[in-house]
Amino acid sequence: MKKKIVSIGLSALLIILISACTKSPRELSMDEVQEFLQKISDSPMGLMIQADNADIRSELEKKGRYRIFLKNPNFSFNTKVYKHLNLPFPEFELPIEMEELVFLYGPTKGYCEILSASGVNFSLDLKEIVQKLEIKEEKKKEIEQIPEINLSFNYGNIAFENYDLSPLLDTKSQSFIELLPQLLATNQPKSVSVDDINFEFNMVLAEGKYMMTSSLKNAKSLMTLAPESLTAFIKQEESGSVFSQLLEDGSSPLEIKYGLENLEISLRMPKGNIEASLENLDVAEYIKPTSEKDAFRFGFDLDIGGLNITGLENKEVETFTDLIKMNLNFSIDGLSPDFFEGYIDIIKSAQSLSASKDPAQQQQMGMKGLALLGSLMQSKPVISLSLSPFEHKLGKIEAEGKFHFNRMGPPVGKATVRMFNVEEIGQKLKEEQLFPPEEIDFVLAKIKEIFEIDQSGDGVLTFEIKEEDKANFYLNGKPHSFGGAKK
Structure with missing residues (x-):
């Protein structure tokens, strides 16, 4: 029995020693x-x-x-x-x-x-x-x-x-260009959150000192970037095949989101001070394949809340920058890999020719710009825009539109703008006392002439170009020629 106890004890000790060595x-x-x-x-x-x-x-x-x-x-x-x-x-x-x-x-x-x-x-x-x-x-x-x-x-x-x-x-054997795509490829998406940001700018001119300070409660970003697209850019490689492969794989070349919270800016100048504040700002940019994987979509989304600026000499500008909320969504569908190849090629050329004054090289850049525009038209892009809402201290506006480009000729599509409670907007303008009342009344009359006022007092404007009548555009259903005369 004693030997058995000793044996068990030695075994336990051995296990502990092995664990200690491997841990x-x-x-x-x-x-x-x-x-x-x-x-x-x-x-x-x-x-x-x-x-x-x-x-x-x-x-x-x-x-x-x-x-x-x-x-x-x-x-x-x-x-x-x-x-x-x-x-x-x-x-x-x-x-x-x-x-x-x-x-x-x-x-x-x-x-x-x-x-x-x-x-x-x-x-x-x-x-x-x-x-x-x-x-x-x-x-x-x-x-x-x-x-x-x-x-x-x-x-x-x-x-x-x-x-x-x-x-x-x-x-040991890698350059910065070889290393950067590897860093981007690891563990995407990458995100950063920054708290309590402070920035100070000082500039001294003959008339005095300028100083700008800003504080920010939080900033955040989220990024996904296909390493192949970056490599094509920084290595000066042909990028068309890269984007074609990304499209075939259904991969997004680029997705970026960033935002700010509680931004305060103070500008001190010899002749006065300006204060600005922004409650929130959210931005998203992306290039994604369509669901059919036959083209790319480029998108840009902007969300702003609580923008206010004071201290401006121009009180009209100060009033019109008092923004409560704005949400903007913009996208272009149908972009081909060739378009992005041309776009990157122009950026590369612009970098190498930035200091050049050679007319031939400048002309070459112009030709590339025209080729890029041609590539865009060949893609037959569909452009969509939404502003919902644009809410200001003076009133609220919403707008949306979608237009399809078919190579030559004007795009086909429709856009609608709604101005909420037109009379109330006019009354608020008069209360601000920025313009004479008769000027405000004149502007309101023009708005009512262009917009249709519905039962709720909102002004509605519809702009349309029809497939069957590309020679004209329609405002609230009424045809107008592009030459300016009504039909």
């Missing part, structure tokens, strides 16, 4: 963390990250992966990476201060993900940056006359999601 340690060694930071700094992304051992902490997140906390790291970004994109941008190193930077690191499988950064701030001297550009001798005097312009940025907290940076850890 991941609770934290990484300082050498392992420093090696990790060096790998990122050695990558072709232009990043440099350093931290003292006393400012490094790591803890086991899950098997084989560790959360690394860097307190007050030495972080910088070098703009030399932009040279690979043929962008006319000066090379300089931008130091970025941070209170804390957090990574998730799996040393065994070479996994790296950035999780968050807090207390981030940096500043830019725009005149100093411009002076680092390769400038022609005759332009140097103009550069010297540029005023002192300083920008500073501060971010309370930045949270990253799906920002897998693993390709940075193994980049």
